[in-house]
Amino acid sequence: MTAENTERPELPKAYEPKEIEAKWYAFWKEHGYFHAEPDPTKTPYSITIPPPNITGSLHMGHALNNSILDTMTRWHRMRGFCTLCLPGTDHAGIATQNVVERNLAAEGLTRHDLGREKFIERCWQWREQYGTRIYYQFEKLGCSYDWQRVRFTLDESYVDAIMEEFRSWYERGLIYRGTRVVNWDVKFQSAVSDIEVEIEERKGKLYHFRYPFADGSGFITIATTRPETLLGDSAVAANPADPRYQPYFGKMLRLPLANRDIPLVADEYAKPEFGSGAVKVTPAHDLNDFECGVRHNLPQHIVIGKDGSMTPLAGPDYAGLDRFVARKKVVADMEALGLVEKIEDYTIQTPISERSKEVIEPLLSEQWFVDMKPLAAPAIEIVQQGKIQFVPERYKDIYLRWMENIRPWCISRQLWWGHRIPVWWTEETESGADGQPATGRRHCFARTKEQAVAALGTENCWQDEDVLDTWFSSALWPHATLGWPQDSADLAYFYPTNLLSTAQEILYLWVARMIMTGLDFVKRTEAPDSDGLLEPDGRTRSILPFRDVYVHATVLDEKGERMSKSKGNGIDPIDLIEKYGADATRFSLLQQAGKNQDIKYSEQRTDLAGNFCNKLWNASRFVLMNLNETTTGDLPARDQWTVPDRWILSRLDTTIGLVNAALATYDMDDASRALYAFFWDEFCDWYVEMAKTRLRAEGEEKSVAQNLLAFVLETTLRLLHPMIPFITEEIWQALPHAGESLCLASYPTATGDWQDAAAETAMSLTIATTRAVRNMKMELNIPPGTRLTAAALPADATAQAALTSNAELIASLARLNVLNIVTTAPGTDSGKWIATPVVGAEIYLEIGDALDIGKELERIAKELTAVTKQIERSEGMLSNPNFVDRAAPERVAEERQRLTEWQAKHASLEERRRLFSA
RNA sequence: GGGCGGUUGGCUCAGUGGUAGAGCACCUCGUUCACACCGAGGGGGUCACUGGUUCGAAUCCAGUACUGCCCACCA
Numbered sequence: 001m002t003a004e005n006t007e008r009p010e011l012p013k014a015y016e017p018k019e020i021e022a023k024w025y026a027f028w029k030e031h032g033y034f035h036a037e038p039d040p041t042k043t044p045y046s047i048t049i050p051p052p053n054i055t056g057s058l059h060m061g062h063a064l065n066n067s068i069l070d071t072m073t074r075w076h077r078m079r080g081f082c083t084l085c086l087p088g089t090d091h092a093g094i095a096t097q098n099v100v101e102r103n104l105a106a107e108g109l110t111r112h113d114l115g116r117e118k119f120i121e122r123c124w125q126w127r128e129q130y131g132t133r134i135y136y137q138f139e140k141l142g143c144s145y146d147w148q149r150v151r152f153t154l155d156e157s158y159v160d161a162i163m164e165e166f167r168s169w170y171e172r173g174l175i176y177r178g179t180r181v182v183n184w185d186v187k188f189q190s191a192v193s194d195i196e197v198e199i200e201e202r203k204g205k206l207y208h209f210r211y212p213f214a215d216g217s218g219f220i221t222i223a224t225t226r227p228e229t230l231l232g233d234s235a236v237a238a239n240p241a242d243p244r245y246q247p248y249f250g251k252m253l254r255l256p257l258a259n260r261d262i263p264l265v266a267d268e269y270a271k272p273e274f275g276s277g278a279v280k281v282t283p284a285h286d287l288n289d290f291e292c293g294v295r296h297n298l299p300q301h302i303v304i305g306k307d308g309s310m311t312p313l314a315g316p317d318y319a320g321l322d323r324f325v326a327r328k329k330v331v332a333d334m335e336a337l338g339l340v341e342k343i344e345d346y347t348i349q350t351p352i353s354e355r356s357k358e359v360i361e362p363l364l365s366e367q368w369f370v371d372m373k374p375l376a377a378p379a380i381e382i383v384q385q386g387k388i389q390f391v392p393e394r395y396k397d398i399y400l401r402w403m404e405n406i407r408p409w410c411i412s413r414q415l416w417w418g419h420r421i422p423v424w425w426t427e428e429t430e431s432g433a434d435g436q437p438a439t440g441r442r443h444c445f446a447r448t449k450e451q452a453v454a455a456l457g458t459e460n461c462w463q464d465e466d467v468l469d470t471w472f473s474s475a476l477w478p479h480a481t482l483g484w485p486q487d488s489a490d491l492a493y494f495y496p497t498n499l500l501s502t503a504q505e506i507l508y509l510w511v512a513r514m515i516m517t518g519l520d521f522v523k524r525t526e527a528p529d530s531d532g533l534l535e536p537d538g539r540t541r542s543i544l545p546f547r548d549v550y551v552h553a554t555v556l557d558e559k560g561e562r563m564s565k566s567k568g569n570g571i572d573p574i575d576l577i578e579k580y581g582a583d584a585t586r587f588s589l590l591q592q593a594g595k596n597q598d599i600k601y602s603e604q605r606t607d608l609a610g611n612f613c614n615k616l617w618n619a620s621r622f623v624l625m626n627l628n629e630t631t632t633g634d635l636p637a638r639d640q641w642t643v644p645d646r647w648i649l650s651r652l653d654t655t656i657g658l659v660n661a662a663l664a665t666y667d668m669d670d671a672s673r674a675l676y677a678f679f680w681d682e683f684c685d686w687y688v689e690m691a692k693t694r695l696r697a698e699g700e701e702k703s704v705a706q707n708l709l710a711f712v713l714e715t716t717l718r719l720l721h722p723m724i725p726f727i728t729e730e731i732w733q734a735l736p737h738a739g740e741s742l743c744l745a746s747y748p749t750a751t752g753d754w755q756d757a758a759a760e761t762a763m764s765l766t767i768a769t770t771r772a773v774r775n776m777k778m779e780l781n782i783p784p785g786t787r788l789t790a791a792a793l794p795a796d797a798t799a800q801a802a803l804t805s806n807a808e809l810i811a812s813l814a815r816l817n818v819l820n821i822v823t824t825a826p827g828t829d830s831g832k833w834i835a836t837p838v839v840g841a842e843i844y845l846e847i848g849d850a851l852d853i854g855k856e857l858e859r860i861a862k863e864l865t866a867v868t869k870q871i872e873r874s875e876g877m878l879s880n881p882n883f884v885d886r887a888a889p890e891r892v893a894e895e896r897q898r899l900t901e902w903q904a905k906h907a908s909l910e911e912r913r914r915l916f917s918a
Numbered sequence: 919g920g921g922c923g924g925u926u927g928g929c930u931c932a933g934u935g936g937u938a939g940a941g942c943a944c945c946u947c948g949u950u951c952a953c954a955c956c957g958a959g960g961g962g963g964u965c966a967c968u969g970g971u972u973c974g975a976a977u978c979c980a981g982u983a984c985u986g987c988c989c990a991c992c993a
Binding site for chain 2: 281
């Protein structure tokens with residue numbers, strides 16, 4: 001690299017993240033660095049980010065995930081990939097309708113007051129006003145997304161994709177109309193899918209009721225947690241193998257309150273060990289009961305309506321009552337009849353709607369379903385073949401288990417905000433086969449009334465009132481955002497995408513469905529095997545949507561509890577960015593983004609990450625103020641490198657290798673740890689300190705030091721940039737560099753050329769010696785400024801060479817007068833020297849009259865204890881014939897060598913103890 | 919009920935067979951030369967428990983306890 005910048009802006013004394021972050025984001029955006037166009041000369045790397053809801057603002061989960069996504073994006077961009085990270089938002093049916101309805105409620109209105117059209121207008125207004133504020137927040141976080149390609153799930157082109165998806169599945173019979181017990185959200189008056197239901201343990205009661213036989217010959221006891229459903233009972237079931245009920249199967253029972261007769265049926269669904277072994281069957285209000293009802297051909301009495309109140313079928317005493325009011329009344333009425341056997345306290349697994357937090361009412365209703373089995377099969381195969389990788393790997397099994405047990409997907413929602421179902425109905429009366437009039441309903445796929453009229457052959461038709469589940473549209477995200485169903489150049493180039501990183505709770509809701517739709521809709525005749533599955537024709541492949549699925553950790557509060565609005569323990573990442581800067585916010589999250597499932601986040605983490613940024617800032621300022629106009633930042637010729645230079649380059653090479661390897665496996669914690677340790681512990685604490693002497697010199701010694709400082713710092717900035725983009729850009733611009741932005745600089749790769757074991761050994765000895773001297777001074781309470789004389793007695797020629805070449809450095813770092821390299825121990829007889837053994841040498845410090853014999857004996861005793869422990873351990877191993885015979889020979893040799901070293905230390909300490917004791 | 923994680927110093931976490939680590943907190947010392955958002959030094963852990971495999975276990979296996987998450991139609 002040769003520096004191109006002649007003007008180098010100076011770094012302000014204080015690190016002010018706010019100013020530099022705003023400045024550089026604007027710069028990057030203005031220069032279009034984040035925009036990607038297909039480039040056949042490069043390898044593509046693409047990500048379509050999980051589209052946040054338009055109701056959303058950045059939360060900690062977003063901050064974590066987008067820090068990861070942006071780190072991966074920037075890393076690949078620097079590595080020379082044609083890199084696209086495509087952002088967008090999700091219309092989020094229920095969530096958006098929820099907030100808009102809440103706003104209406106504040107005006108005393110309901111959506112029905114407005115009517116469908118006006119209500120949808122309101123939703124659009126909301127989206128215009130707030131729907132894109134999250135983009136601004138992503139920018140604050142530093143995300144290098146392609147803002148020219150933002151997508152929204154209600155964009156015209158996106159709607160085309162959804163229509164195509166629906167048409168295809170409808171025509172193939174995968175979408176069908178079914179009557180099922182669905183999870184009914186009473187608040188939204190809509191069905192919700194199984195995965196949008198949370199189970200919450202709530203305290204409740206288990207009511208034991210008596211149902212008398214119709215002939216008056218006694219009763220059967222049943223238990224229920226939902227007494228109001230009694231009114232809809234069609235039967236009582238007991239297990240066919242249950243001897244208690246065998247004599248009575250087929251007999252009729254008199255259903256209390258409703259006063260109708262219902263049979264006792266034999267069904268294995270009743271478990272003899274629970275309660276009395278008999279269970280009431282309410283086919284319209286419970287999924288199990290529904291299935292049981294189908295088996296026994298039982299009537300389905302819908303007694304709870306869509307609004308959660310009792311229907312006329314519940315009888316005149318109950319009709320119109322809220323379900324919970326009706327519950328109390330049923331219990332009271334049963335008590336009045338003397339039919340309550342007992343009421344127990346009971347913990348009920350209560351289904352709650354994720355969005356409205358209302359208790360779900362299982363309700364029999366007609367809905368649109370998708371048959372998932374045929375779609376799941378290839379999605380299972382592709383993962384089993386390892387073409388889609390899950391990180392951490394355990395999610396693969398979780399995914400497969402769910403896919404293998406996949407159930408039909410209820411896709412219709414009784415909402416207004418969303419994609420209206422493109423099905424048109426007509427109803428006509430004709431003669432049935434037995435001469436009775438029959439009502440026939442027909443439907444067809446159509447996007448417009450004209451199409452519907454043509455298909456149905458009648459003007460008398462209307463569009464289905466329902467909208468599609470939000471996830472029906474997000475399921476298409478990777479290919480629909482890239483242009484599908486058109487054969488776009490983007491789709492051809494950027495698809496399949498490389499990475500899908502997301503939270504674990506939407507693995508089924510979203511990830512699994514994207515895999516299914518991707519494979520089902522994107523087909524290519526010329527694609528490598530790794531991109532998909534071969535179709536039966538032997539030429540076409542169905543293409544996977546992404547290669548890696550990374551499931552990131554959940555960000556919890558510092559007590560380990562989920563952050564939630566209701567608990568008020570949430571942290572707004574924007575506040576953190578304001579306070580500590582985006583870089584510190586990102587770095588603190590990435591440091592914790594390891595293999596652990598949870599992150600217990602506390603603000604202190606970001607504060608500490610800010611300290612790292614500050615350290616980076618100050619060390620860089622030091623380097624910059626010591627450069628001059630002639631500093632190019634080029635790596636000096638190898639014969640000019642000193643031992644510390646060789647050492648820092650060797651360490652840098654190792655760090656480069658570690659960081660690249662960690663990023664490749666999404667180990668953000670390892671990458672950040674490696675860089676943190678390299679920069680702070682090695683570069684700042686030792687290399688920069690050692691460079692200070694050289695910077696005071698003149699000529700070549702100085703210029704080599706200057707260029708190396710600039711070179712190592714510049715390389716470190718490139719390594720750090722994907723994680724902390726702003727501060728690194730600011731410093732990089734001030735350093736000698738080539739190119740207009742660090743965004744586009746090349747990412748360092750480890751070559752091994754700088755690896756230097758000899759320099760590392762020499763530096764270990766240098767560092768150990770320095771520490772030994774400092775330690776001795778400290779332990780004897782010698783003021784740090786006191787300049788003493790020290791001596792080092794090397795154990796061998798290598799140590800001798802290393803100490804000789806670094807003697808001045810050590811003297812300077814440990815604040816000594818001089819460090820003499822000696823061949824015999826200095827005058828121990830004088831009693832004015834103290835010593836510490838290190839690996840490779842014995843270090844002596846002349847302290848003259850400052851010597852406190854008592855203290856020194858204490859110090860020696862402490863060291864002896866430690867050394868003795870090691871010797872015992874080592875001797876124990878070596879005297880074990882099993883170890884000597886069975887362990888690897890090099891391991892045994894290593895242990896012998898170690899023992900020798902410990903013994904030498906021990907002897908030296910003993911000798912000194914003898915002297916001082918005398 | 920089934921499945922999957924976690925349990926390492928006061929706190930938050932690294933560490934998958936060979937001398938127990940980091941950051942923070944704590945104690946001592948230090949504001950002349952980038953940084954007190956700092957520097958130097960130090961103390962602190964029988965790696966949850968029990969058993970097994972192994973020459974050798976924080977690490978592998980089995981079980982136990984506690985804890986978290988996901989899935990599931992027990993009234």
